Amino acid sequence: MALGATKKDRIDALAKSSVDDSGVSLAASAWRRLRRNPVFLVGLGITLLFVLVAAISPLIAPHDPSARDLIDQVVKARNEIPPAQPGHPLGGDLQGRDFFSRLLVGSQQTLMVGVLATLFGLTGGLVLGTLAGAIGGWVDSLVMRIVDVMLSIPSLLLAFSIGALFAHPNQFTVIIAVATVQIPIFARLLRGSMLAQRGSDHVLAARSLGVKPGQIVFRHMVPNSLGPVIVQSTLVLATSIIDAAALSFLGLGNPNDAIPEWGQMLGTSQEVLDSHPALSFWPAACIIIVALGFTLMGESLRDALDPKNRR
Amino acid sequence: MALLEVRDLTVVFQRRGEQPFTAVDGVSFDVEPGQTVGLVGESGCGKSVTSLAIMGLLPKRGATVTGSVKFEDTDLLRLSGNQMRDRRGRDLGMVFQDPLSSLNPVITIGVQVAEVLERHQGMSRKKALTEAAGLLDKVGIPDPNRRISEYPHQLSGGMRQRALIAMALACKPRLLIADEPTTALDVTIQAQILSLLKGLVQDTGTALIMITHDLGVVAGLCDEVNVLYGGRVVERAERHELFAEPRHPYTHGLLASIPRLDAPRGERLMPITGSVSDNIPWDSACAFAPRCPNALDVCREVTPEQEWRGSRLLRCHNPVQPAAAETEEASV
Ligand SMILES: Nc1ncnc2c1ncn2[C@@H]1O[C@H](COP(=O)(O)OP(=O)(O)OP(=O)(O)O)[C@@H](O)[C@H]1O
Numbered sequence: 001m002a003l004g005a006t007k008k009d010r011i012d013a014l015a016k017s018s019v020d021d022s023g024v025s026l027a028a029s030a031w032r033r034l035r036r037n038p039v040f041l042v043g044l045g046i047t048l049l050f051v052l053v054a055a056i057s058p059l060i061a062p063h064d065p066s067a068r069d070l071i072d073q074v075v076k077a078r079n080e081i082p083p084a085q086p087g088h089p090l091g092g093d094l095q096g097r098d099f100f101s102r103l104l105v106g107s108q109q110t111l112m113v114g115v116l117a118t119l120f121g122l123t124g125g126l127v128l129g130t131l132a133g134a135i136g137g138w139v140d141s142l143v144m145r146i147v148d149v150m151l152s153i154p155s156l157l158l159a160f161s162i163g164a165l166f167a168h169p170n171q172f173t174v175i176i177a178v179a180t181v182q183i184p185i186f187a188r189l190l191r192g193s194m195l196a197q198r199g200s201d202h203v204l205a206a207r208s209l210g211v212k213p214g215q216i217v218f219r220h221m222v223p224n225s226l227g228p229v230i231v232q233s234t235l236v237l238a239t240s241i242i243d244a245a246a247l248s249f250l251g252l253g254n255p256n257d258a259i260p261e262w263g264q265m266l267g268t269s270q271e272v273l274d275s276h277p278a279l280s281f282w283p284a285a286c287i288i289i290v291a292l293g294f295t296l297m298g299e300s301l302r303d304a305l306d307p308k309n310r311r
Numbered sequence: 312m313a314l315l316e317v318r319d320l321t322v323v324f325q326r327r328g329e330q331p332f333t334a335v336d337g338v339s340f341d342v343e344p345g346q347t348v349g350l351v352g353e354s355g356c357g358k359s360v361t362s363l364a365i366m367g368l369l370p371k372r373g374a375t376v377t378g379s380v381k382f383e384d385t386d387l388l389r390l391s392g393n394q395m396r397d398r399r400g401r402d403l404g405m406v407f408q409d410p411l412s413s414l415n416p417v418i419t420i421g422v423q424v425a426e427v428l429e430r431h432q433g434m435s436r437k438k439a440l441t442e443a444a445g446l447l448d449k450v451g452i453p454d455p456n457r458r459i460s461e462y463p464h465q466l467s468g469g470m471r472q473r474a475l476i477a478m479a480l481a482c483k484p485r486l487l488i489a490d491e492p493t494t495a496l497d498v499t500i501q502a503q504i505l506s507l508l509k510g511l512v513q514d515t516g517t518a519l520i521m522i523t524h525d526l527g528v529v530a531g532l533c534d535e536v537n538v539l540y541g542g543r544v545v546e547r548a549e550r551h552e553l554f555a556e557p558r559h560p561y562t563h564g565l566l567a568s569i570p571r572l573d574a575p576r577g578e579r580l581m582p583i584t585g586s587v588s589d590n591i592p593w594d595s596a597c598a599f600a601p602r603c604p605n606a607l608d609v610c611r612e613v614t615p616e617q618e619w620r621g622s623r624l625l626r627c628h629n630p631v632q633p634a635a636a637e638t639e640e641a642s643v
Pocket residue numbers: 324332334352353354355356357358359360361524
């Protein structure tokens with residue numbers, strides 16, 4: 001993809017790759033190249049490690065992430081928080097809770113928010129994009145007008161605006177805010193994919209057999225969009241995680257900090273950024289690495305799906 | 312009575328901000344039940360557009376279709392979208408040029424064949440799949456029970472075209488349109504597919520419209536041939552008549568440009584000079600005039616009309632004379 005390509009161009013290019021007439025199994029040929037692609041393997045490794053940690057974190061966390069075991073070492077007035085010590089490799093946070101355990105368990109929230117936001121965004125985008133692409137006409141014009149306006153607003157800004165609409169922010173308002181931002185991305189992707197396929201030979205052949213329009217859309221066109229959807233979902237997971245963390249950071253997330261969350265940990269650590277930068281460093285590093293993992297994976301998947309690279 | 316009567320079929324494409332373009336210009340021809348009719352002509356002469364118009368597959372927006380396409384007394388052009396959809400795949404089938412891109416890459420061959428049967432014969436998926444295996448067998452795909460669960464990319468080009476033929480013929484349509492069904496295939500496979508098609512239409516009594524730019528295909532298959540030029544039929548004749556005595560200068564040129572094994576040594580091939588882009592509009596001339604060796608002054612001033620000359624239909628002011636064709640060949 002050329003440098004300077006806009007968000008829309010990238011979505012459109014991806015949508016076009018749903019028309020495949022290369023004659024090779026897409027999955028097989030993509031995998032052949034991915035297997036030898038170090039960028040993909042690093043991304044995949046990070047992602048798998050992250051999912052594994054999230055799955056087993058309650059079991060491996062050395063302490064209860066909400067227990068204030070070290071509260072007597074916190075002296076707010078003198079800006080003292082529990083340092084690293086045996087049994088607490090990263091020390092404690094401002095509430096005297098074990099920081100390492102909170103980092104581990106925090107991965108669960110991040111994964112949940114990221115996956116749910118992507119799923120909701122995908123569902124919304126699937127419905128809108130498929131409708132627009134399949135029906136065309138004024139439905140298409142209307143939907144795409146709205147989608148393009150939403151796409152032209154920076155995603156983080158849009159997520160903030162939506163998140164700020166809720167009087168009582170919690171984990172689900174975060175998910176809704178982040179998911180809403182992803183809807184236009186998937187809508188444009190699926191609509192592009194429908195349009196690319198509408199004039200394709202296999203759709204013409206299906207029409208020549210009298211297959212009904214609904215079946216053509218759902219049985220013939222939507223399955224061909226699967227590859228681009230997977231790529232976009234992987235990329236969207238990365239932005240969802242960053243957006244969700246940013247919302248929590250700004251206090252638009254769950255007010256109850258008993259359940260740890262990286263963005264929120266980063267937010268509360270800002271008070272002591274000068275004296276205890278490690279408290280900010282660790283959650284920030286986690287967010288960046290996980291987002292990077294998904295991005296590396298998504299970008300190499302995108303390249304693998306690109307018709308120009310197929311054999 | 313004819314199975315299909317195409318009368319004055321005209322297709323005009325109109326894209327926003329562009330000049331309207333007449334791709335098919337008053338084409339008329341008949342297809343008798345069980346008959347094989349050829350539509351021949353070079354790239355861009357309107358063969359595919361004609362077949363898509365008959366099938367009702369042209370885009371609703373941007374393409375205006377006029378004239379009539381009578382299929383067993385029903386004018387297909389007057390049917391609603393739903394009515395036409397019920398007929399496609401059941402009464403009329405179509406096979407396309409590129410078997411690979413005409414199959415859906417993510418659906419198994421079996422399900423793609425079964426879909427037609429489910430659609431028109433109300434079969435259950437299970438029954439349709441069994442039937443699909445039988446159909447694949449009939450079109451000469453070995454090991455059909457394994458093939459039904461394979462994806463298009465796992466089949467060879469010839470097999471894919473066989474599968475598409477199976478789909479088009481699954482519901483025993485009375486008319487099959489084959490649009491250059493062998494162009495994308497290897498030469499050896501081409502012959503196999505053609506003989507398969509020939510056998511199938513003979514066995515089932517299906518009428519066939521064979522679209523091609525290859526006169527060799529016509530020679531082996533068609534009962535009657537329509538030669539198209541610039542969206543109009545310029546010559547129509549029985550196959551034997553046409554090959555023995557091409558009268559229209561364009562047909563004559565087409566035939567002369569085929570290398571013949573029995574040609575005298577040293578005979579030069581006579582390709583038609585120029586290309587479609589040299590066409591002039593039919594409005595007040597013959598579109599072929601800039602490329603025509605027989606062109607007279609009148610050809611650039613008056614549109615030639617279709618006329619019967621004996622049993623053949625010609626659109627030409629100065630057709631090749633039967634005797635002239637002989638002497639011309641002999642004198643080269
Ligand atoms: N959807 C369309 N919109 C505008 N013009 C079209 C459209 N489809 C076909 N045409 C034009 O109509 C003319 C006839 O096209 P058609 O596809 O029928 O040619 P053909 O005889 O089948 O040629 P080929 O041997 O290349 O398949 C061409 O000039 C083509 O550019």
